[in-house]
Structure formats: C-alpha cells, structure tokens
Amino acid sequence: MRPASPGARAWTRYVAVGDSFTEGMSDPDPTTPGAYVGWADRLATLLAPHAEEFSYANLAVRGRKLADVAGPQLDAALELDPDLVSIVGGGNDLLRPRADVDTLAARLETAVARARATGADVLMATPTDPAGAPIIGRTRGRVGVYIAHIWTIAEQHGAFVLNQWACDFLKDWRMWAQDRIHMTPEGHRRIALAAYAALGHDPADADWHVPLPAQAPPGALETIRDNAQWARDYGAPWVQRRLQGRSSGDTVSAKRPGLLPVEHDDRTTRRSTP
Template identity: 40%
Template structure:
C-alpha cells in the first residue's frame, strides 16, 4: 500500500509563490507548490504539505533555516530551488555556491525522500542584465550534473519554451505570473509522475507594441521595481525579512474552493526579492 505523500517545499520567492497573488492565503500568494499540493490532495486526501520558502532568501540562509525543519517532518517528497538570489549579487563565487548547493542536496537525498531540483531560467528582464544569462547557464550545468549524480528528479525550467511569452511573468519581470505558476505546477507533477487536471495556458496572439510603448514600460519597471530593489540591496534588507514561512508545519492541504473570502493582512511589497 502506497504511503501518504508528505510534501515539503524549500526555497525562495519562486517556491513561496510570489507573482501568483491570492489575498486569502498567507503572505498573500499561492504559487506552483500550493497548486502541486492541491492536485496531490485531490487524488489522495491523506497528502500533507509544508512550504518553508521565503522570498529574498539566498542559498546559505535557506540551508541554515529550512533544511533541518524540513527533514524533521520526515518528508516523502522535497522540492529544492535555491541560488537564484545569489546569481543577482554583484560579487559571486559561483564555484563555492554550487559546492554548498551540492552539500545541501546530499543532506536532503540522504533522508530517503524523493528530491526535485530545478534549473534556472533566462528571465527576460532587460538587455542591461544580459550578463545574468551566462551565470544562469553555468548554474544550470551544475544543477544537471548534481541531479544526475544524486539520482534526483529535475524540472529543467530552462527548456520550457512557454516562458518566452511575457504573459508568463508578473509585471516585475522576475517572478512568474499566475499562468506561469500554473504551468510550473503542471510540469512538476509530470516529473513526479502524479496524476493531475492542470492544463497549459492558452493566450490570444499578443498585441504589437510600439518602440515608444516599450521604452515607457521599461522606465516604469525601473522606477517601480528595480529602484526599490536596489535600495534594499544597499541597505542590506530583503522583502522577506518581515515574513515567515507560509505553511511552516506539515498539514492537510487547503483546497482553494474551501477558502473564505476575507482579505489577508497587507504585506510588504512582493516585487523583486
């Protein structure tokens, strides 16, 4: 008899669910991990779920704060996405980052849980940030190697052509939109080999934009998202500093149709970690 799934999600804003806004839920977001848990629970109500991810967390803090609590829950499935915020740092020892990442994967894998890793994506931020593509490509090469070495599952996010459509991204250009999170949930369930009822997003053809509109959108993005993010970096703070884990304990899955309509308490801006 198959044992009930105990699913624990670890990481940063990608896994917390930033970009998939839902005022009924902790931290005002839902995300792909919640959606994966919901589909698992629809097929097995005994499924239990915890999400320890917090926006803005870099790899070392994820290791220090999330891995031991996760392993204490004796999970059967662990998703681990970390390092994305480190790639955004001006100074980065990428070799050391990947050594620390590999040690973390080794610890999680030793628990006996099914481990799911993710490559990064070439987020279409701005031509000014094109150098990030090289860092991400190197990071992804290491992730693929680690996944093969430790026998983990891999969601190769880099290869998903759907994410070339800007409508898969939130206005801050860094986090997935609701359709992006829905599609990611579908791909994670496929990698896990679990049944689901999710479908791929279908968009109408995009409207052509003028050069002037593109420039205006870039200026708005720089003021609204990049400026505050840079300010936080200079001050050494993160949008997740005042937040806790959304689902810190292993618990039955909260299905969206059973949620109330009361609005959650407003949280600090979810733009850029």
C-alpha cells in the same frame, strides 16, 4: 485528473524550501490579503489525490539566498520527516556580480545529499532563461553554468529536475508580473504542472506547455514608458535594498511552517487569463 504515469510515486509529506519563487510571489491568495499561492502550493494540490493521507509545508521566504535555503530552511524541513522535498534556491545569489557558481553548486549538492540520505525524494528546478530581462539578463552565462551543475547533481543523487529553461511559454512576458521577476498566476499554474510532470505524473491539461497565442509587440513609445515605470517602481527600490544590505523578506516568515492537510483547489488546473 489522469492516473499517474508508470513509476510515479504517491508521496504523503511534501515540504518546499526556497525563496520568493517557491513562496509564490505575484500569485495572490484570494483568501488571505498579502499572501500568495504559487507553484508549490498548486503542486501540492495535484499530488494530494494520489495518497490516502497527504500533508504539505512551505518554508520558503522571499529574498532568501542559498545559504538560508540549504541551511536553516532545510534543517527545519528535515525535522518534519518529509518523503518529498523541493529545494529551489540560488537565484538571489546569482544576481550578485561576484557570485561563485561552483561554491553555490557545492552547497546545493550538500543539501540534496542530506535530504536523500533521509530517504526523501528531492525535486530541484533550473532557473528560467533570463535572456531579455532587465538586470537579470546579464546573469545568463553564470545561470547556464549553474544549470549544468543542477543536472549533474540530479544524476549523481537520483533527484528530479523541473527544467524551467525548456519552458518556452515563459518567454512570453504575459507569464510575468509587472516586476518582471515573478510569475503571474498563469505562470505559476503552468510551472506547477511542469513540476507534476517532472515527478512522473501526467497532467490532465495536455496543453499546459503550449505558448499563448501570438500578439502584436508593443510600440516604441509604449515600451519606453513601460521601461521607465519599471525602473521607478521596481528597479530602483531593488538596487536601494542591495546597497543598504536589506532584503524584501527581512520581516517575512514562512507562510506554512508545519505539515497540514491539503484541500482540492481547482485554481491549480484552471487556466488563468494573463
């Protein structure tokens, strides 16, 4: 690993709050069936070598909206006295047709201000560019407004920002799982490196941001078949949960509710095969 860039901090207590993205969905944990690794876990393993004593907690739960992320999750996070908190939420809210982006931004700003008032540094993340994605693609306008708020909040409160909108490699569907909503292990690996760089560190993998080699686009029949399968396996169940007022995380609890030491795991930097 390369040394930290000038000005990069050595944090000792990192706590992540958020939804399925921060929980790490579609990045399976080979040691625990049904569990996930994800970008935040991978970021923790990158940060750990910079401190003599480092610990990490992850309170994120799939399906959670910003009210939970910036409310109960953040409450629990601040009780752990972190010096770095990643607060990533709002994506599930933005999927709702009547989402009030300004209200979401105000809630996010309050959360960031609370964390900063304790002396902790804060890492936020912009949503990815949803152009071309089924269902989510329709939210592109409100996502853009939300991103403008995120950068404003960061400037006003001295927070770090992981700019996923600028991650061109995410425009490649090979970085996305079959549900087209969550990232593959390679996607999570690269986002962890992007977050590491956003925090002022210098990733050892100099090419993490380089797009994958081009490949031939799928044929028309293959596209129709894949879209039909996606609608059946993922689209319809998602719509049904929304209509029934259910969430994929209703029976899920935080995978790492307390601060624990982090062991080195070379999956963090080892390139995965999309």
